Amino acid sequence: MTSDGEEHCLKISEAFPEDEGNYYCIISNTIGKVTLEANLQVVQPQQAELAPSIAPLEDVTIEEGEGVRFNTVVIGSPMPSVQWYREGALIPHSRDFEMFMEGNTAVLDIKLTYPEDTGIFTCRATNSAGQAETSAMLTVKSKAD
Structure with missing residues (x-):
């Protein structure tokens, strides 16, 4: 005073x-x-929103029957939700395609690959402030080649 x-x-x-x-x-x-x-009256400061940012994926070439892991660092506020796509179609969870977060890293594990898995894989991060995505080409070589 x-x-x-x-x-x-x-x-x-x-x-x-x-x-x-x-x-x-x-x-x-x-x-x-x-x-x-x-x-x-004391109000809590609102946390600033930050649109998602996502690190680039790298193209991968593997032999049929091998597994592959795509991972990318995702940031944003609030923490973005992550979805994985193959050739534009949402990948459903299954035994062959496992999707999860490890801290700020979005991971897609493909346990067993076939030549028909060849295509563009996309990771999309979305929050209330925006959206970001990155894509990479997966090439699965047939054992017969």
Whole structure:
């Protein structure tokens, strides 16, 4: 609290939820008394939204029957949801295609590959601030080649 002539000030340098409530300034002299009231509400700062950012995937060439793992770092706020696509079609969870997050890394594990798995694989990250995606070519060579 400070007073400078006719100016009186209450300064709260850091406000927390427990500081909420009514504050009163009572000014009195020999003639009388005046009471001023102010209500303080403390709101939590909103976390800034950040559109997703995603690291590039790299093209992969493997032999039929081998497994392959695609992974990419995903950031954003709020944390983006991640979906994987093959040739534009959403990949459903199955025993052959496992999709999961390891911290900020989105992972697609393909346990066993066939030549027909050849195609463009895309990782798409989406949150309320936007969307980002990256793609890579998977080439599966037939054992007969």
